[in-house]
Amino acid sequence: MEPSSSLSLSLSVNGTRHDITLDDPRVTLLDLLRERLGLTGSKKGCDRGQCGACTVLVNGRRVNSCLSLAVSLDGAEITTIEGLAQGDALHPVQAAFIAHDGFQCGFCTPGQIMSAVGLIREGRAGDDPERVREAMSGNLCRCGAYIGITQAVLDAQAKMSEQQGEAA
Template sequence: MAETDFRITRRAVLEGGAATCLFLASGLPVRAQDAGAATETERVTTPISRIPMTLTINATEHALELDPRTTLLDALRNHLGLTGSKKGCDHGQCGACTVLVNGRRINSCLSLAAQHEGDEITTIEGLADGDQLHPVQAAFVAHDGFQCGYCTPGQICSAVGMLEEIRAGWPSHASTDVAARPDALSDAEIRERMSGNICRCAAYPNIVAAIRDAAKEV
């Protein structure tokens, strides 16, 4: 009995591929796409229920109904029109979205809006007192602490929170004695404490100078 030759040639592979493409292009139903397809579509199109919440932002209460997965950053920008806080990396690595919650700085892209009912949230829009700039804002202007300006709102909010941490006696990795209250805010301390905020334009010397001057007034 002669042996059958089962060798697959390049020509056979190409012919088989062409036949498969023609079959798919013909629009004929594919058996694998019948029963489960409708159920999958229904799951995708089922609307997510929204939950009511009240957020206090810059001393004003805002009643919202949001998808529970909405981040604080997206609530600010997309639902309240407070676009000062920027979406940079959306992974908590650049600091452009920094806001103050109960006086402490956080990355708003990593925090759910629903977590912050009852909190006092301050964004870059809420730092000034009318036409009177916050001392950190004024110092950034005086020292040209920005170039493209995209990271600036996060830099300023972070600096305001950082100066409060200094006032409370929080040490940093640059502190010589972590048990002692820092007497002077050195450039090394500023750089270490602001290391979570990235400036892609590299305006760091001006930012450090601005914070050093602002520290004398706040």
């Protein structure tokens, strides 16, 4: 009898625990999300970590899921674009992207939004457009919607800070 070469891991994805068995240790988090869990919001753009279309949050931090081996994330908490809204209520960053036309074709939008959420959570967004552009530089937009994206991040940051201040 040959020993099993499969690997088991457990992930929390958008608040739901998933116990997964992988037959190949080279499976990326992006492929696991899209092919095994049916979460297709994260896009496979360059598959080299250069475009940011696959950005998700891993334990609250921005990660290019195309570069992350799923097996290395045992026990991690993953948040994808599908996990941001609360029912019909959009996340403030999602609402700001709509309000500021922060997208055109929409291909990069899930990665842009997830990167913006991570940036705001990291406390690095501030109120300086140049700072936001620099911190979001790992997310490319072929359509050139950068002005709307930057405005959306600044607006969402301000609204989320306001909400936190009211909650205190």
